[in-house]
Amino acid sequence: MKKFLKIALLFSLIFSFLVIVGFFTYLYKLSSELPSVKELKNFKYKTPTLILDRKERIIAELGTERRYPVPLSKVPIYLKRAVIAVEDSRFYEHGGVDFTGILRAFIKNIKAGRIVEGGSTLTQQLVKILYLTPERKLRRKVKEAILAYKLDNFLTKDKILEMYLNQVYFGRGAYGVEAAARVYFGKHVDELTIDEAALIAGLPKAPGLYAPHLNPDKALNRRNHVLYRMFEEGYLTEQQYKEYSSLPINIVKESPKMIKHAEYFVDFLRQYIKEKYNEDVTDKGYKIYTTLDLDFQNSAEEAVIENLFNLSKRQGFSGAIGNINETSLDEIEKKFSYVKDFNLKIAKVINVERDKLQVEVDSNNYTLKLKDNKWAKPFGAEVRFLDDFRKILSKGDIVLVQLKGDKYFLSHLPKVEGALLSVSPEDGSILAMVGGLSYKRSMFNRAVQAKRQVGSLFKPIVYSAAIENGYNINTLIYDAPIILSSGKDAGYWKPENFEEEFYGYTTLKDALTHSRNIVTIKLAERLGIKTIKDYAKKFGITSELENDLSISIGSGSISLMEMVYAYTTFANLGKRASPYFLKKIVDKSGEVIIEESPAEPIEAIKPSTAHVMSDILINVVENGTGRRAKSIPRILGGKTGTTNEYRDAWFIGVMPNIVTGVWAGFDDFKPLGRLETGSRAALPAFVMFTKQIIDFIPFKEFPISDEITYYKVDKSTHKITDSYSTDFTFEPFIDSNSKESIEIK
Numbered sequence: 001m002k003k004f005l006k007i008a009l010l011f012s013l014i015f016s017f018l019v020i021v022g023f024f025t026y027l028y029k030l031s032s033e034l035p036s037v038k039e040l041k042n043f044k045y046k047t048p049t050l051i052l053d054r055k056e057r058i059i060a061e062l063g064t065e066r067r068y069p070v071p072l073s074k075v076p077i078y079l080k081r082a083v084i085a086v087e088d089s090r091f092y093e094h095g096g097v098d099f100t101g102i103l104r105a106f107i108k109n110i111k112a113g114r115i116v117e118g119g120s121t122l123t124q125q126l127v128k129i130l131y132l133t134p135e136r137k138l139r140r141k142v143k144e145a146i147l148a149y150k151l152d153n154f155l156t157k158d159k160i161l162e163m164y165l166n167q168v169y170f171g172r173g174a175y176g177v178e179a180a181a182r183v184y185f186g187k188h189v190d191e192l193t194i195d196e197a198a199l200i201a202g203l204p205k206a207p208g209l210y211a212p213h214l215n216p217d218k219a220l221n222r223r224n225h226v227l228y229r230m231f232e233e234g235y236l237t238e239q240q241y242k243e244y245s246s247l248p249i250n251i252v253k254e255s256p257k258m259i260k261h262a263e264y265f266v267d268f269l270r271q272y273i274k275e276k277y278n279e280d281v282t283d284k285g286y287k288i289y290t291t292l293d294l295d296f297q298n299s300a301e302e303a304v305i306e307n308l309f310n311l312s313k314r315q316g317f318s319g320a321i322g323n324i325n326e327t328s329l330d331e332i333e334k335k336f337s338y339v340k341d342f343n344l345k346i347a348k349v350i351n352v353e354r355d356k357l358q359v360e361v362d363s364n365n366y367t368l369k370l371k372d373n374k375w376a377k378p379f380g381a382e383v384r385f386l387d388d389f390r391k392i393l394s395k396g397d398i399v400l401v402q403l404k405g406d407k408y409f410l411s412h413l414p415k416v417e418g419a420l421l422s423v424s425p426e427d428g429s430i431l432a433m434v435g436g437l438s439y440k441r442s443m444f445n446r447a448v449q450a451k452r453q454v455g456s457l458f459k460p461i462v463y464s465a466a467i468e469n470g471y472n473i474n475t476l477i478y479d480a481p482i483i484l485s486s487g488k489d490a491g492y493w494k495p496e497n498f499e500e501e502f503y504g505y506t507t508l509k510d511a512l513t514h515s516r517n518i519v520t521i522k523l524a525e526r527l528g529i530k531t532i533k534d535y536a537k538k539f540g541i542t543s544e545l546e547n548d549l550s551i552s553i554g555s556g557s558i559s560l561m562e563m564v565y566a567y568t569t570f571a572n573l574g575k576r577a578s579p580y581f582l583k584k585i586v587d588k589s590g591e592v593i594i595e596e597s598p599a600e601p602i603e604a605i606k607p608s609t610a611h612v613m614s615d616i617l618i619n620v621v622e623n624g625t626g627r628r629a630k631s632i633p634r635i636l637g638g639k640t641g642t643t644n645e646y647r648d649a650w651f652i653g654v655m656p657n658i659v660t661g662v663w664a665g666f667d668d669f670k671p672l673g674r675l676e677t678g679s680r681a682a683l684p685a686f687v688m689f690t691k692q693i694i695d696f697i698p699f700k701e702f703p704i705s706d707e708i709t710y711y712k713v714d715k716s717t718h719k720i721t722d723s724y725s726t727d728f729t730f731e732p733f734i735d736s737n738s739k740e741s742i743e744i745k
Contacts, residue, residue, distance in 0.1 A: 045067055045069045046063070046067065047069060047283070047284075047285035048061035049062040054429070056289070057294050059294060061258040065175045066175060067167075067174075069176060072165070074189065075189055078235070079192060080165075082194075082198050082200075082235075083122070083164075085226065085232070086226045087125070091121065091122050094121060094152075095152050096121065096153070122164050123160055125168070129167050169207055170203045171211045172184065172213065172255045177189045181196075181200065183252075184255075194236075195223065198244065202223055212249050212251050220248075227244050227245045228245070262294075262432075264434060265297070268435075268581075272582065273288075279594075285588040286587055286593075289586070296422060296432040299432070299689050300420045300689050303688035303692070304418045304419070304420050304662075306685075307684050308414045309414055311664060312414030316377040316378055317375075317378065318412040319412070321399065333346055336400075338440035344401065347400070348397075348398055349395055349396060349397040350395065351395060354370070355370040366401075366408045370386065373389075374387075413441075416664060417437055418436065418437065418446070418664040418665075420685060421434075423579075423660075425568035425577050433447050435448065435449075446663065447559075447561060450559060454556060455643040455650060458551070458556065460512065460613055461539050463613065464569075464609055464613055465534075467609045469527060471508060472733055472734070473508055474509070476505040478506075480502050482495065493550070498515065506519050512624075514624050523552070524551075540578075544556075554643065563661055567654055569610060570613050571614070571659055573704075574603055574606055575602060575604065576602045576603075580597075580599065606705075606707075607705040608705040611704055611707075611732060614637055614654070617638060617639060618635060618637040620639055626653075626683065628687060631687060634697075635702065636654060646672045647669050647670070649680070649682040651679070655697070656701060658697055708734060710730040713729050720733075
């Protein structure tokens with residue numbers, strides 16, 4: 001028996017030794033697979049990149065996680081205590097893994113017959129968030145324990161707690177306590193009350209289950225459990241526990257979303273940085289400083305939206321957005337969630353009669369009368385007004401309505417699109433960019449990416465070429481019918497003026513003021529197509545232009561951005577600005593990693609030519625096609641543009657320190673409608689925008705050229721005169737040019 005016991009003992013010792021060796025070998029193997037905790041010394045949180053405007057206001061946050069890291073010193077003591085009390089009461093005592101806590105949790109779970117308490121420490125939870133997957137496997141739990149032990153020996157307890165409080169998820173899109181304080185209570189973390197801190201401390205265990213906006217009763221019970229644990233740990237008195245646990249939960253109704261303004265500009269900026277610097281800035285915690293002005297941007301968006309809604313009402317009702325028999329209301333509400341940006345609501349048509357429409361909005365019924373909605377004629381119909389609701393809607397249709405006062409009115413989403421770009425001619429700074437009605441509807445940026453026929457917007461380039469090639473403001477060109485060859489086997493071209501009339505001898509000034517096509521074509525014919533294209537390049541036009549005379553009246557397809565920067569030439573005494581929108585990018589440590597400066601302006605035309613052209617463009621606003629802009633209390637120039645069949649409408653307005661361009665049209669090139677010219681379909685957006693921002697623009701006069709002299713010109717003879725006359729104007733002439741009134745048939 002002794003011999004047997006000795007042998008058994010020997011085998012037991014050998015087996016125990018092998019088990020111990022095997023266990024430590026297993027631990028060593030797992031440990032070798034784990035990442036080093038040393039990198040956590042200077043841990044970088046995943047935080048949104050902030051895009052800032054020129055006044056350093058936030059334009060947008062670019063990130064997948066809403067997190068605003070704060071130092072532990074900024075976290076209230078009672079929030080730290082609440083988290084420790086409910087998650088890891090021995091946090092400052094254990095070495096990363098709390099074996100006492102594991103045993104206590106095991107006993108409690110046995111007694112309850114289910115899992116009611118976990119044994120993971122805050123350190124283990126942090127390790128799991130940073131490094132490991134959440135599956136419940138022994139291998140993962142062992143790795144977690146090893147890492148927690150390493151982390152506890154490498155970082156201070158306060159640092160571990162700080163990282164946990166900034167890293168853990170609290171629901172509602174909030175990562176970290178600062179984000180949680182903002183999304184649940186609309187305040188900063190250091191402004192939380194004790195009961196609010198207790199609610200936040202209870203969320204990490206199950207953010208979806210204890211979310212106060214989803215399960216208020218469970219959230220209340222969980223908060224009170226946290227308060228009770230604080231009382232048990234001696235952080236609250238019994239009186240305080242009773243007082244705070246009796247309080248109701250009051251959270252903000254809607255969680256503030258991540259800031260997203262100027263979405264077309266932000267997308268344009270991100271693509272630019274990606275293409276030029278091969279840098280994806282999302283979640284990097286950078287600060288990107290730009291030239292955009294949020295005041296200008298908001299005004300620009302309002303102006304484009306209002307203009308497109310007004311234009312679309314003249315075109316007629318764009319139709320229902322769905323039918324309840326074909327798709328669910330939930331699907332429609334999800335697809336058109338952005339309509340609330342336009343103060344619109346989704347409604348279901350429950351009955352249609354000739355003169356009234358019954359709709360259901362938010363479970364309430366309302367009646368819309370025909371007399372209040374006569375604008376809603378069938379889309380594109382020649383009739384002026386709607387005379388029967390049954391022509392446009394049926395029972396079960398889903399429509400959009402707008403509340404004005406105490407009444408609902410029928411509305412719709414415009415099919416027509418628009419764009420606006422506003423820049424500083426002095427350094428090329430982009431101040432506002434709108435690429436369409438809604439970025440949520442279409443991400444296509446029509447201010448930059450769309451190339452459309454520009455119509456008469458191109459004419460100032462032709463007239464600039466003429467001024468620099470010996471013609472003057474008083475040159476007379478005979479406005480009469482012409483027939484031109486359209487090229488080999490292409491037949492003939494018989495251009496006309498917009499008014500379908502001819503005006504005889506016309507000065508260059510009058511021709512551009514009233515946008516006369518025939519005069520422009522004859523002028524271009526004399527200058528030559530090559531000269532016109534050469535000047536287009538000087539003005540920064542990179543789009544391909546055809547080799548025919550039609551380009552002189554805007555047959556070329558050019559982007560709004562190209563045309564706006566071309567027009568900076570007139571505001572800048574002949575020097576063209578280049579796009580400038582990115583100032584610098586600063587990383588988390590405050591180091592400038594990318595910095596840009598405005599490019600030197602490029603001389604496109606002579607200062608004297610720019611002076612003369614500015615004078616004519618001012619006359620376009622005072623007496624020509626841009627008269628709608630006269631209501632703006634500044635001296636400004638501008639030019640309208642309208643293409644064949646009213647497919648595109650343009651206006652660019654020029655002041656010495658701001659140039660703004662507007663475009664309107666359909667993406668599929670359909671006509672806008674009869675008489676929807678640049679003056680009617682685009683210019684109103686410019687006026688709305690400029691009136692809102694004019695007080696932010698310092699008064700500045702157009703720059704002048706020393707080579708310009710103003711002469712008295714007789715209106716009837718179009719010649720310089722010293723004689724007495726009651727019908728005259730003072731016109732600018734370049735000193736080196738001929739002052740004679742040249743006549744061209």
